[in-house]
Amino acid sequence: MSFQVNDWWILLTTCAVSLCCVIPGTFLVLRRMAMYGDAISHAVLPGLVAAYLISGTKAGPGLLAGAASSGLLVTILIEFLQKKVKVQHDAAIGLVYTFLFAVGVIMVSQFAGMADIDQDCVLFGEIAFVPFDLIAGIPRQLLISTGLLLLLLLALWAGYRGLYLSTFDPGFAAAIGIQVIAWHYLLMAMVSLSTVIAFESVGAVLVIAFLVGPPATAALFSKRLPGMFLLGSLFAIVSSVAGYFLAMALDANVGGCVSLVIGVVFGISVLIRKYLFRE
Protein backbone atom coordinates (compact mmCIF):
# COMPACT_ATOMS: atom_id res chain seq x y z
CA MET A 1 0.00 0.00 0.00
CA SER A 2 1.69 3.19 -1.09
CA PHE A 3 0.92 6.70 -0.03
CA GLN A 4 -0.22 8.65 -3.04
CA VAL A 5 -1.34 12.14 -3.91
CA ASN A 6 -4.94 11.21 -3.24
CA ASP A 7 -4.06 10.09 0.26
CA TRP A 8 -2.39 13.38 0.92
CA TRP A 9 -5.49 15.23 -0.22
CA ILE A 10 -7.71 13.26 2.09
CA LEU A 11 -5.35 13.62 5.01
CA LEU A 12 -4.93 17.36 4.55
CA THR A 13 -8.66 17.85 4.21
CA THR A 14 -9.31 15.88 7.37
CA CYS A 15 -6.80 17.98 9.27
CA ALA A 16 -8.24 21.25 7.94
CA VAL A 17 -11.77 20.20 8.83
CA SER A 18 -10.82 19.14 12.33
CA LEU A 19 -8.90 22.38 12.89
CA CYS A 20 -11.95 24.36 11.78
CA CYS A 21 -13.94 22.59 14.46
CA VAL A 22 -11.45 23.34 17.24
CA ILE A 23 -12.03 27.09 17.12
CA PRO A 24 -15.75 27.29 17.86
CA GLY A 25 -15.61 23.94 19.67
CA THR A 26 -13.32 25.36 22.35
CA PHE A 27 -15.87 28.04 23.22
CA LEU A 28 -18.71 25.54 23.14
CA VAL A 29 -16.90 23.36 25.65
CA LEU A 30 -16.10 26.30 27.91
CA ARG A 31 -19.68 27.51 27.76
CA ARG A 32 -20.93 24.00 28.46
CA MET A 33 -22.96 24.25 25.29
CA ALA A 34 -21.74 21.14 23.50
CA MET A 35 -25.33 20.18 22.75
CA TYR A 36 -25.65 23.31 20.63
CA GLY A 37 -22.94 21.90 18.41
CA ASP A 38 -24.86 18.67 18.05
CA ALA A 39 -28.06 20.58 17.35
CA ILE A 40 -26.53 22.83 14.73
CA SER A 41 -24.67 20.03 13.03
CA HIS A 42 -27.95 18.25 12.41
CA ALA A 43 -30.05 21.30 11.72
CA VAL A 44 -27.85 22.64 8.91
CA LEU A 45 -29.11 19.82 6.71
CA PRO A 46 -32.23 21.51 5.29
CA GLY A 47 -30.19 24.63 4.57
CA LEU A 48 -27.58 22.56 2.80
CA VAL A 49 -30.11 20.73 0.68
CA ALA A 50 -31.90 23.94 -0.19
CA ALA A 51 -28.61 25.50 -1.22
CA TYR A 52 -27.77 22.46 -3.40
CA LEU A 53 -31.15 22.64 -5.04
CA ILE A 54 -31.05 26.34 -5.71
CA SER A 55 -27.46 26.66 -6.87
CA GLY A 56 -27.20 23.19 -8.35
CA THR A 57 -23.62 22.80 -7.17
CA LYS A 58 -21.87 21.77 -4.03
CA ALA A 59 -19.40 24.59 -4.22
CA GLY A 60 -19.60 28.24 -3.57
CA PRO A 61 -20.76 30.77 -1.06
CA GLY A 62 -24.44 29.86 -1.52
CA LEU A 63 -23.81 26.68 0.36
CA LEU A 64 -22.11 28.40 3.25
CA ALA A 65 -24.83 31.01 3.39
CA GLY A 66 -27.56 28.36 3.38
CA ALA A 67 -25.89 26.48 6.19
CA ALA A 68 -25.07 29.54 8.23
CA SER A 69 -28.64 30.74 8.03
CA SER A 70 -30.07 27.44 9.17
CA GLY A 71 -27.54 27.48 12.00
CA LEU A 72 -28.78 30.87 13.07
CA LEU A 73 -32.36 29.71 12.65
CA VAL A 74 -31.73 26.94 15.19
CA THR A 75 -30.22 29.40 17.63
CA ILE A 76 -33.13 31.79 17.28
CA LEU A 77 -35.74 29.03 17.54
CA ILE A 78 -34.11 27.59 20.65
CA GLU A 79 -33.97 31.01 22.31
CA PHE A 80 -37.57 31.66 21.33
CA LEU A 81 -38.87 28.36 22.72
CA GLN A 82 -36.92 28.90 25.90
CA LYS A 83 -37.65 32.54 26.62
CA LYS A 84 -41.10 33.07 25.11
CA VAL A 85 -42.72 29.66 25.27
CA LYS A 86 -40.85 28.71 28.48
CA VAL A 87 -39.77 25.30 27.22
CA GLN A 88 -36.95 23.74 29.24
CA HIS A 89 -33.53 24.40 27.74
CA ASP A 90 -32.50 20.86 26.76
CA ALA A 91 -36.02 20.05 25.59
CA ALA A 92 -35.97 23.12 23.35
CA ILE A 93 -32.67 22.02 21.80
CA GLY A 94 -33.90 18.46 21.29
CA LEU A 95 -37.15 19.55 19.67
CA VAL A 96 -35.65 22.08 17.31
CA TYR A 97 -32.82 20.08 15.87
CA THR A 98 -34.60 16.80 15.39
CA PHE A 99 -37.36 18.66 13.62
CA LEU A 100 -35.03 20.48 11.26
CA PHE A 101 -32.98 17.36 10.65
CA ALA A 102 -36.14 15.44 9.79
CA VAL A 103 -37.11 18.14 7.34
CA GLY A 104 -33.65 17.82 5.80
CA VAL A 105 -33.83 14.04 5.54
CA ILE A 106 -37.20 14.23 3.82
CA MET A 107 -35.85 16.82 1.40
CA VAL A 108 -32.93 14.54 0.61
CA SER A 109 -35.15 11.57 -0.11
CA GLN A 110 -37.53 13.66 -2.23
CA PHE A 111 -34.95 15.44 -4.28
CA ALA A 112 -32.11 12.95 -4.26
CA GLY A 113 -32.40 12.55 -7.99
CA MET A 114 -31.86 16.24 -8.59
CA ALA A 115 -28.91 16.88 -6.36
CA ASP A 116 -25.97 14.66 -5.96
CA ILE A 117 -26.54 13.61 -2.35
CA ASP A 118 -27.93 10.58 -0.61
CA GLN A 119 -28.87 9.61 2.90
CA ASP A 120 -25.74 7.62 3.66
CA CYS A 121 -23.62 10.56 2.71
CA VAL A 122 -25.70 12.81 4.95
CA LEU A 123 -25.44 10.60 7.98
CA PHE A 124 -21.85 9.46 7.71
CA GLY A 125 -20.17 11.64 5.12
CA GLU A 126 -17.48 10.32 2.88
CA ILE A 127 -14.19 12.03 2.92
CA ALA A 128 -12.73 9.33 0.71
CA PHE A 129 -14.45 10.96 -2.27
CA VAL A 130 -12.57 14.20 -1.71
CA PRO A 131 -9.99 13.62 -4.49
CA PHE A 132 -12.69 13.14 -7.14
CA ASP A 133 -14.00 16.67 -6.95
CA LEU A 134 -11.19 18.92 -8.05
CA ILE A 135 -10.94 22.61 -8.77
CA ALA A 136 -7.75 23.51 -10.62
CA GLY A 137 -6.27 20.22 -9.54
CA ILE A 138 -6.95 20.72 -5.85
CA PRO A 139 -9.89 19.08 -4.08
CA ARG A 140 -12.81 21.46 -3.65
CA GLN A 141 -13.27 20.35 -0.04
CA LEU A 142 -9.69 21.15 0.83
CA LEU A 143 -9.95 24.61 -0.70
CA ILE A 144 -13.17 25.39 1.13
CA SER A 145 -12.02 24.08 4.47
CA THR A 146 -8.70 25.90 4.29
CA GLY A 147 -10.51 29.09 3.34
CA LEU A 148 -12.89 28.66 6.23
CA LEU A 149 -10.01 27.96 8.60
CA LEU A 150 -8.46 31.28 7.63
CA LEU A 151 -11.80 33.01 8.08
CA LEU A 152 -12.29 31.47 11.52
CA LEU A 153 -8.78 32.42 12.57
CA LEU A 154 -9.52 35.97 11.51
CA ALA A 155 -12.76 35.98 13.50
CA LEU A 156 -10.93 34.55 16.50
CA TRP A 157 -8.21 37.14 16.28
CA ALA A 158 -10.59 40.06 15.85
CA GLY A 159 -13.19 38.84 18.33
CA TYR A 160 -10.91 37.28 20.90
CA ARG A 161 -11.69 39.50 23.87
CA GLY A 162 -15.41 39.68 23.13
CA LEU A 163 -15.73 35.91 22.84
CA TYR A 164 -13.42 35.35 25.80
CA LEU A 165 -15.14 37.71 28.20
CA SER A 166 -18.70 36.85 27.23
CA THR A 167 -17.81 33.19 27.73
CA PHE A 168 -16.00 33.57 31.04
CA ASP A 169 -18.23 36.08 32.79
CA PRO A 170 -21.26 37.25 30.81
CA GLY A 171 -22.56 39.37 33.70
CA PHE A 172 -19.35 41.34 33.96
CA ALA A 173 -19.09 41.55 30.17
CA ALA A 174 -22.57 43.03 29.89
CA ALA A 175 -21.82 45.42 32.75
CA ILE A 176 -18.93 46.96 30.84
CA GLY A 177 -21.15 47.32 27.80
CA ILE A 178 -20.22 44.27 25.73
CA GLN A 179 -23.09 42.96 23.59
CA VAL A 180 -23.10 39.43 24.96
CA ILE A 181 -25.95 38.30 22.71
CA ALA A 182 -24.18 39.49 19.58
CA TRP A 183 -21.10 37.44 20.50
CA HIS A 184 -23.33 34.46 21.15
CA TYR A 185 -24.69 34.72 17.62
CA LEU A 186 -21.23 35.18 16.16
CA LEU A 187 -20.13 31.99 17.89
CA MET A 188 -23.19 30.15 16.59
CA ALA A 189 -22.39 31.35 13.09
CA MET A 190 -18.85 30.03 13.50
CA VAL A 191 -20.22 26.70 14.70
CA SER A 192 -22.59 26.55 11.74
CA LEU A 193 -19.88 27.22 9.19
CA SER A 194 -17.42 24.71 10.54
CA THR A 195 -20.24 22.22 10.90
CA VAL A 196 -21.14 22.51 7.24
CA ILE A 197 -17.59 21.85 6.27
CA ALA A 198 -17.27 18.92 8.60
CA PHE A 199 -20.67 17.65 7.58
CA GLU A 200 -19.70 16.74 4.05
CA SER A 201 -16.60 14.94 5.21
CA VAL A 202 -17.78 13.13 8.29
CA GLY A 203 -21.57 13.35 8.25
CA ALA A 204 -24.04 14.74 10.75
CA VAL A 205 -23.61 12.10 13.40
CA LEU A 206 -19.90 12.53 13.98
CA VAL A 207 -19.46 16.30 13.68
CA ILE A 208 -19.98 16.67 17.40
CA ALA A 209 -16.91 14.51 18.08
CA PHE A 210 -14.79 16.90 16.03
CA LEU A 211 -16.27 19.97 17.72
CA VAL A 212 -16.06 18.80 21.29
CA GLY A 213 -13.44 16.05 21.47
CA PRO A 214 -10.13 17.86 20.95
CA PRO A 215 -11.13 20.96 23.00
CA ALA A 216 -12.43 18.82 25.85
CA THR A 217 -9.16 16.90 25.84
CA ALA A 218 -7.18 20.13 25.76
CA ALA A 219 -9.20 21.51 28.66
CA LEU A 220 -7.79 18.77 30.86
CA PHE A 221 -4.28 20.19 30.59
CA SER A 222 -4.66 23.88 29.82
CA LYS A 223 -3.97 26.65 32.23
CA ARG A 224 -4.82 29.46 29.84
CA LEU A 225 -7.10 29.90 26.87
CA PRO A 226 -4.42 30.34 24.16
CA GLY A 227 -2.82 27.10 25.35
CA MET A 228 -6.16 25.37 25.09
CA PHE A 229 -6.46 26.39 21.45
CA LEU A 230 -2.95 25.18 20.62
CA LEU A 231 -3.33 21.92 22.46
CA GLY A 232 -6.78 21.36 20.97
CA SER A 233 -5.33 21.88 17.50
CA LEU A 234 -2.54 19.44 18.24
CA PHE A 235 -5.02 16.79 19.40
CA ALA A 236 -7.14 17.44 16.31
CA ILE A 237 -4.20 16.87 13.98
CA VAL A 238 -2.93 13.82 15.83
CA SER A 239 -6.40 12.27 15.80
CA SER A 240 -6.89 13.06 12.13
CA VAL A 241 -3.62 11.45 11.11
CA ALA A 242 -3.99 8.41 13.34
CA GLY A 243 -7.62 8.02 12.37
CA TYR A 244 -6.76 8.20 8.71
CA PHE A 245 -4.22 5.43 8.90
CA LEU A 246 -6.57 3.35 10.99
CA ALA A 247 -9.21 3.75 8.29
CA MET A 248 -6.74 2.67 5.61
CA ALA A 249 -5.72 -0.35 7.63
CA LEU A 250 -9.30 -1.40 8.33
CA ASP A 251 -10.68 -0.18 5.03
CA ALA A 252 -13.27 1.71 7.05
CA ASN A 253 -14.97 5.11 7.00
CA VAL A 254 -12.40 7.84 7.69
CA GLY A 255 -14.72 10.09 9.72
CA GLY A 256 -15.67 7.18 11.92
CA CYS A 257 -12.06 6.21 12.55
CA VAL A 258 -11.00 9.76 13.37
CA SER A 259 -13.89 10.05 15.81
CA LEU A 260 -12.84 6.79 17.36
CA VAL A 261 -9.29 8.06 17.83
CA ILE A 262 -10.60 11.34 19.27
CA GLY A 263 -12.47 9.30 21.85
CA VAL A 264 -9.45 7.15 22.65
CA VAL A 265 -7.16 10.19 22.99
CA PHE A 266 -9.67 11.74 25.35
CA GLY A 267 -9.87 8.56 27.43
CA ILE A 268 -6.09 8.25 27.69
CA SER A 269 -5.84 11.92 28.60
CA VAL A 270 -8.34 11.55 31.40
CA LEU A 271 -6.21 8.73 32.83
CA ILE A 272 -2.97 10.68 32.43
CA ARG A 273 -4.55 13.68 34.06
CA LYS A 274 -5.81 11.56 36.89
CA TYR A 275 -2.68 9.57 37.66
CA LEU A 276 0.27 11.60 36.43
CA PHE A 277 -0.76 15.24 36.84
CA ARG A 278 -2.11 15.07 40.33
CA GLU A 279 -1.18 18.16 42.23
Place this chain on the structure above:
Amino acid sequence: MIIQAKNQAIEAHNLTVIYNKKPVLWNIDFTLPLGEITGIMGPNGAGKSTLIKAILGLVALDSGYARVFDKKLDEVRDKVAYIPQRQSIDWDFPATVRDVVTMGRFQSKGLFKRMGNEDRRIIDEALSQVGMSSYAGRQISQLSGGQQQRVFLARALAQQAELYLLDEPFAGVDASTEQSIMDLLVRMKRAGKTVVVVHHDLQTARHYFDWLVLLNTSLVASGPSEQVFTDELLRSTYSGKLTVLSRVGDQLRDRNFPVRENGK
Protein backbone atom coordinates in the same frame (compact mmCIF):
# COMPACT_ATOMS: atom_id res chain seq x y z
CA MET B 1 -38.73 54.14 56.23
CA ILE B 2 -37.18 55.63 53.14
CA ILE B 3 -34.74 58.46 53.54
CA GLN B 4 -33.27 60.22 50.51
CA ALA B 5 -29.51 60.70 50.29
CA LYS B 6 -28.23 64.24 49.97
CA ASN B 7 -25.47 63.61 47.46
CA GLN B 8 -26.68 60.82 45.28
CA ALA B 9 -24.59 58.20 43.52
CA ILE B 10 -27.54 56.07 42.48
CA GLU B 11 -31.21 56.85 42.14
CA ALA B 12 -33.86 54.28 41.33
CA HIS B 13 -37.42 55.15 40.44
CA ASN B 14 -40.27 52.64 40.50
CA LEU B 15 -37.97 49.79 39.49
CA THR B 16 -40.03 46.70 38.82
CA VAL B 17 -38.75 43.38 37.52
CA ILE B 18 -41.07 40.46 36.88
CA TYR B 19 -39.91 36.92 36.09
CA ASN B 20 -42.54 34.44 34.96
CA LYS B 21 -45.41 36.66 36.11
CA LYS B 22 -43.89 36.77 39.59
CA PRO B 23 -42.54 40.12 40.77
CA VAL B 24 -38.95 39.87 41.91
CA LEU B 25 -38.54 43.59 42.45
CA TRP B 26 -41.60 45.68 43.08
CA ASN B 27 -41.69 49.41 42.69
CA ILE B 28 -38.28 50.15 44.20
CA ASP B 29 -37.66 53.82 44.73
CA PHE B 30 -34.54 54.99 46.56
CA THR B 31 -31.39 57.02 46.44
CA LEU B 32 -27.94 55.93 47.63
CA PRO B 33 -25.31 58.31 48.95
CA LEU B 34 -22.15 59.29 47.11
CA GLY B 35 -18.82 58.38 48.69
CA GLU B 36 -20.19 56.02 51.30
CA ILE B 37 -20.50 52.28 51.86
CA THR B 38 -24.03 51.01 51.40
CA GLY B 39 -25.23 47.56 52.38
CA ILE B 40 -28.11 45.82 50.66
CA MET B 41 -29.72 43.18 52.83
CA GLY B 42 -32.64 40.83 52.67
CA PRO B 43 -33.43 37.12 52.78
CA ASN B 44 -32.53 34.66 49.99
CA GLY B 45 -34.54 35.38 46.89
CA ALA B 46 -35.34 38.91 48.08
CA GLY B 47 -34.10 40.27 44.79
CA LYS B 48 -30.75 41.70 45.93
CA SER B 49 -28.77 40.42 42.97
CA THR B 50 -31.58 41.41 40.66
CA LEU B 51 -31.55 44.92 42.09
CA ILE B 52 -27.84 45.29 41.30
CA LYS B 53 -28.42 43.90 37.81
CA ALA B 54 -31.34 46.25 37.31
CA ILE B 55 -29.16 49.23 38.20
CA LEU B 56 -26.57 47.98 35.71
CA GLY B 57 -29.16 47.42 33.00
CA LEU B 58 -28.46 43.68 32.91
CA VAL B 59 -32.09 42.62 33.31
CA ALA B 60 -35.12 43.85 31.45
CA LEU B 61 -37.14 46.26 33.57
CA ASP B 62 -40.89 46.01 33.57
CA SER B 63 -41.11 49.59 34.71
CA GLY B 64 -39.05 52.38 36.20
CA TYR B 65 -35.46 53.43 35.64
CA ALA B 66 -32.18 53.95 37.44
CA ARG B 67 -29.59 56.67 37.08
CA VAL B 68 -25.96 56.63 38.17
CA PHE B 69 -24.11 59.85 38.98
CA ASP B 70 -27.17 61.66 37.66
CA LYS B 71 -26.62 60.21 34.20
CA LYS B 72 -27.89 57.32 32.17
CA LEU B 73 -25.80 54.26 32.91
CA ASP B 74 -24.52 53.99 29.34
CA GLU B 75 -22.85 57.38 29.73
CA VAL B 76 -20.96 56.36 32.86
CA ARG B 77 -20.31 52.64 32.32
CA ASP B 78 -16.56 53.10 32.52
CA LYS B 79 -16.98 54.56 36.03
CA VAL B 80 -18.85 51.52 37.32
CA ALA B 81 -17.29 48.24 38.45
CA TYR B 82 -19.42 45.17 39.04
CA ILE B 83 -18.46 42.07 41.01
CA PRO B 84 -20.97 39.30 40.30
CA GLN B 85 -21.80 36.65 42.87
CA ARG B 86 -18.78 34.35 42.92
CA GLN B 87 -20.86 31.25 42.11
CA SER B 88 -22.07 32.85 38.89
CA ILE B 89 -18.96 31.89 36.94
CA ASP B 90 -17.09 28.69 36.13
CA TRP B 91 -13.85 28.69 38.11
CA ASP B 92 -12.51 25.75 36.08
CA PHE B 93 -12.03 28.14 33.17
CA PRO B 94 -8.51 28.08 31.70
CA ALA B 95 -7.36 31.46 32.96
CA THR B 96 -4.78 32.62 35.45
CA VAL B 97 -5.32 35.10 38.25
CA ARG B 98 -3.58 37.71 36.16
CA ASP B 99 -5.79 36.95 33.14
CA VAL B 100 -8.88 37.67 35.22
CA VAL B 101 -7.54 40.91 36.65
CA THR B 102 -6.52 41.96 33.14
CA MET B 103 -10.19 41.80 32.14
CA GLY B 104 -10.66 44.82 34.37
CA ARG B 105 -8.76 46.81 31.75
CA PHE B 106 -11.01 45.73 28.85
CA GLN B 107 -13.44 48.30 27.56
CA SER B 108 -16.35 47.63 25.29
CA LYS B 109 -15.13 50.27 22.87
CA GLY B 110 -11.55 49.34 22.24
CA LEU B 111 -11.74 45.57 22.55
CA PHE B 112 -8.76 45.48 20.23
CA LYS B 113 -6.60 47.90 22.14
CA ARG B 114 -3.38 46.37 23.32
CA MET B 115 -2.43 46.43 26.98
CA GLY B 116 0.10 49.15 27.61
CA ASN B 117 2.63 49.69 30.39
CA GLU B 118 0.14 51.79 32.29
CA ASP B 119 -2.40 48.95 32.16
CA ARG B 120 0.20 46.52 33.42
CA ARG B 121 1.12 48.82 36.28
CA ILE B 122 -2.55 49.13 37.28
CA ILE B 123 -2.98 45.36 37.16
CA ASP B 124 0.10 44.81 39.33
CA GLU B 125 -1.12 47.37 41.81
CA ALA B 126 -4.60 45.82 41.97
CA LEU B 127 -3.06 42.40 42.61
CA SER B 128 -0.89 43.72 45.40
CA GLN B 129 -3.75 45.66 47.00
CA VAL B 130 -5.65 42.41 47.54
CA GLY B 131 -2.49 40.52 48.48
CA MET B 132 -2.60 38.22 45.46
CA SER B 133 0.64 39.24 43.71
CA SER B 134 2.33 35.95 44.45
CA TYR B 135 -0.60 34.05 42.94
CA ALA B 136 -0.62 35.97 39.65
CA GLY B 137 0.37 32.99 37.52
CA ARG B 138 -1.84 30.45 39.22
CA GLN B 139 -4.83 28.94 37.45
CA ILE B 140 -8.07 30.17 39.00
CA SER B 141 -9.37 26.64 39.57
CA GLN B 142 -6.66 26.28 42.21
CA LEU B 143 -7.77 29.09 44.45
CA SER B 144 -9.72 28.96 47.67
CA GLY B 145 -13.07 30.72 47.90
CA GLY B 146 -11.54 33.70 49.65
CA GLN B 147 -8.78 33.97 47.06
CA GLN B 148 -11.34 33.83 44.23
CA GLN B 149 -13.19 36.66 45.89
CA ARG B 150 -10.00 38.71 46.12
CA VAL B 151 -9.28 38.10 42.44
CA PHE B 152 -12.71 39.47 41.61
CA LEU B 153 -12.02 42.44 43.80
CA ALA B 154 -8.67 43.03 42.09
CA ARG B 155 -10.40 42.96 38.70
CA ALA B 156 -12.81 45.61 39.95
CA LEU B 157 -9.92 47.70 41.30
CA ALA B 158 -8.20 47.47 37.93
CA GLN B 159 -11.26 49.10 36.39
CA GLN B 160 -10.45 52.26 38.37
CA ALA B 161 -14.12 53.01 38.71
CA GLU B 162 -15.96 55.49 40.90
CA LEU B 163 -18.82 53.19 41.85
CA TYR B 164 -18.33 49.60 42.96
CA LEU B 165 -21.24 47.16 43.11
CA LEU B 166 -20.30 43.96 44.95
CA ASP B 167 -22.65 40.99 45.10
CA GLU B 168 -21.90 39.06 48.31
CA PRO B 169 -18.14 39.56 48.49
CA PHE B 170 -18.06 37.94 51.92
CA ALA B 171 -19.84 34.70 51.02
CA GLY B 172 -17.65 31.70 51.86
CA VAL B 173 -14.75 33.85 53.03
CA ASP B 174 -12.96 33.39 56.35
CA ALA B 175 -12.95 36.04 59.03
CA SER B 176 -9.50 37.44 58.34
CA THR B 177 -10.09 37.70 54.58
CA GLU B 178 -13.42 39.35 55.29
CA GLN B 179 -11.62 41.86 57.48
CA SER B 180 -9.00 42.60 54.87
CA ILE B 181 -11.63 43.05 52.16
CA MET B 182 -13.55 45.35 54.46
CA ASP B 183 -10.41 47.38 55.18
CA LEU B 184 -9.91 47.75 51.47
CA LEU B 185 -13.49 48.94 50.98
CA VAL B 186 -12.97 51.53 53.71
CA ARG B 187 -9.78 52.71 52.00
CA MET B 188 -11.69 52.99 48.72
CA LYS B 189 -14.32 55.03 50.45
CA ARG B 190 -11.64 57.35 51.88
CA ALA B 191 -10.43 57.80 48.31
CA GLY B 192 -13.90 59.10 47.47
CA LYS B 193 -15.34 55.96 45.89
CA THR B 194 -18.92 54.82 46.34
CA VAL B 195 -19.30 51.20 47.38
CA VAL B 196 -22.48 49.12 47.39
CA VAL B 197 -22.32 45.66 48.96
CA VAL B 198 -24.88 42.87 49.03
CA HIS B 199 -24.48 41.34 52.46
CA HIS B 200 -26.02 38.56 54.51
CA ASP B 201 -24.63 38.78 58.01
CA LEU B 202 -26.78 40.88 60.29
CA GLN B 203 -24.17 40.73 63.06
CA THR B 204 -21.64 42.76 61.12
CA ALA B 205 -23.93 44.87 58.99
CA ARG B 206 -24.18 47.76 61.35
CA HIS B 207 -20.44 48.20 61.73
CA TYR B 208 -19.74 47.83 58.05
CA PHE B 209 -22.20 50.14 56.41
CA ASP B 210 -22.94 53.83 56.51
CA TRP B 211 -26.18 53.33 54.69
CA LEU B 212 -28.50 50.35 54.62
CA VAL B 213 -31.11 49.14 52.17
CA LEU B 214 -33.53 46.48 53.41
CA LEU B 215 -35.18 44.58 50.64
CA ASN B 216 -37.77 41.88 50.32
CA THR B 217 -39.13 42.16 46.78
CA SER B 218 -40.33 45.60 47.71
CA LEU B 219 -38.22 48.13 49.53
CA VAL B 220 -38.56 47.91 53.31
CA ALA B 221 -36.13 50.66 54.22
CA SER B 222 -33.34 52.81 52.90
CA GLY B 223 -31.38 55.22 55.07
CA PRO B 224 -28.42 55.73 57.40
CA SER B 225 -27.64 52.43 59.14
CA GLU B 226 -28.25 53.66 62.66
CA GLN B 227 -31.80 54.64 61.73
CA VAL B 228 -32.58 51.61 59.58
CA PHE B 229 -31.07 48.91 61.77
CA THR B 230 -34.03 48.51 64.08
CA ASP B 231 -35.75 45.44 65.41
CA GLU B 232 -38.98 46.39 63.73
CA LEU B 233 -37.62 47.01 60.25
CA LEU B 234 -35.44 43.89 60.33
CA ARG B 235 -38.43 41.86 61.46
CA SER B 236 -40.52 43.01 58.54
CA THR B 237 -37.65 42.32 56.12
CA TYR B 238 -36.97 38.80 57.37
CA SER B 239 -40.57 37.96 58.16
CA GLY B 240 -40.72 34.71 60.08
CA LYS B 241 -37.01 33.90 60.16
CA LEU B 242 -36.91 34.11 63.91
CA THR B 243 -33.68 32.25 64.51
CA VAL B 244 -31.75 34.92 62.73
CA LEU B 245 -33.68 37.67 64.35
CA SER B 246 -33.49 36.51 67.93
CA ARG B 247 -29.71 36.72 67.76
CA VAL B 248 -29.94 40.17 66.34
CA GLY B 249 -32.54 40.96 68.96
CA ASP B 250 -30.00 40.11 71.63
CA GLN B 251 -27.52 42.30 69.91
CA LEU B 252 -29.98 45.16 69.72
CA ARG B 253 -30.88 44.79 73.37
CA ASP B 254 -27.24 45.03 74.35
CA ARG B 255 -26.95 48.31 72.52
CA ASN B 256 -23.23 47.89 72.87
CA PHE B 257 -22.23 48.64 69.36
CA PRO B 258 -18.72 49.90 69.02
CA VAL B 259 -18.67 53.50 67.97
CA ARG B 260 -17.89 53.62 64.29
CA GLU B 261 -14.98 55.73 63.30
CA ASN B 262 -15.70 56.34 59.67
CA GLY B 263 -14.31 59.78 59.20
CA LYS B 264 -17.66 61.45 58.58
